[in-house]
Amino acid sequence: MRTVYVNGNYVPEDEAKVSVFDRGFLFADGIYEVASVLGGKLIDFPAHIARLHRSAGELGMRIDVTDEDLLAIHRELVSRNNVEEGVVYLQMTRGAIDRDFLFDTDKLTPTLVLFTQSRPLIDTAVAKNGMKIVSIPDLRWGRCDIKTVQLLYPSLGKMEAKARGADDAWMVRDGVVTEGTSNNAFIVTKNGAIVTRPLSHAILPGITRAALMAYSEANGTSIEEREFTIEEAKDAAEAFISSASVFVGPVISIDGVELSGGKPGPVTLGLRKTYIEESLKRAL
Incomplete structure (x- = not known):
């Protein structure tokens, strides 16, 4: 069973939970990135994180995790799931709050989820x-x-x-x-x-x-x-x-x-x- 990352914790995928009031679920108020993995290493990672910041900036969304921590999380998931070839998905939403079209970003804690998929990328x-x-x-x-x-x-x-x-x-x-x-x-x-x-x-x-x-x-x-x-x-x-x-x-x-x-x-x-x-x- 895969290990996934949810808001600071590494958990089995069947124990991963996100609030039903998360704005990603209610309004598609979220962004994501996909980094490929070859030989257990991340491809184009700095560029993916730079684009994550751009997406967040365009939507006025906070990123509360450092780039160094994001790299560490990616590497930890690749290691825990023994991914030699595949991808790591990073999904971030504005956070969870009772349903309303209006929002105050400063009062919301972003939701951060990462998971891996092992799959062939070279010989396809x-x-x-x-x-x-x-x-x-x-x-x-x-x-x-x-x-x-x-x-x-x-x-x-x-x-x-x-x-x-x-x-x-x-x-x-x-x-x-x-x-x-x-x-x-x-x-x-x-x-x-x-x-x-x-x-x-x-x-x-x-x-x-x-x-x-x-x-x-x-x-x-x-x-x-x-x-x-x-x-x-x-x-x-x-x-x-x-x-x-x-x-x-x-x-x-x-x-x-x-x-x-x-x-x-x-x-x-x-x-x-x-x-x-x-x-x-x-x-x-």
Whole structure:
């Protein structure tokens, strides 16, 4: 049985409890981060904590735990649960108080929960075979740059993708692709340009996205930031996604249109290899 962390205590998962008056449960008033684990070490941890602070700041939410303590908690959970490969989820809400739309952050004690999931990250079906994508309208709220627990629409999007025989969905707003349901979207044009949408309130500033762009730049491969349509994506040589739990995931079809011969493309696989190698050098 897994050990989880709840408000200062390490407890068996079946003993973990959060108040029914928690604002995360009542209002989705919470934020989260997901750090991947390779070889028992955390990938991109400082960037994840920096984004946690940004999300909290945008929502006026306190963080009462130091960054050093958060690192220690992550490491302790990885150790206690013998996670060699997998992820650590950090979920933080504004806290618990009797239900009311109005709140006083100073009078609330944030709820902090962390748990692990052991799963393959390197040798996966997505890495070997690629993934099929369908497009759906982007109906989320206007601050998608904040990593909140408001994940109902992305969840419904993944369910729609599954019902349509695909693995995931890319969302489209105002005629252009925003991002995947839980990942950033990239295409490789037929002239070899690697393209992803620029940061804005419309997309999450992905940690894997930023690291991949930095590693690519250092290796002499630039990634162009501009908007692109789903039609341009269907006409691309390759496409892929980036996320903390997938790293770089090849996309082999969009809305039934096959890309890169129906298998992971060489540019995508090269970027995936670079990301994994560089990330392991910096793991904590």
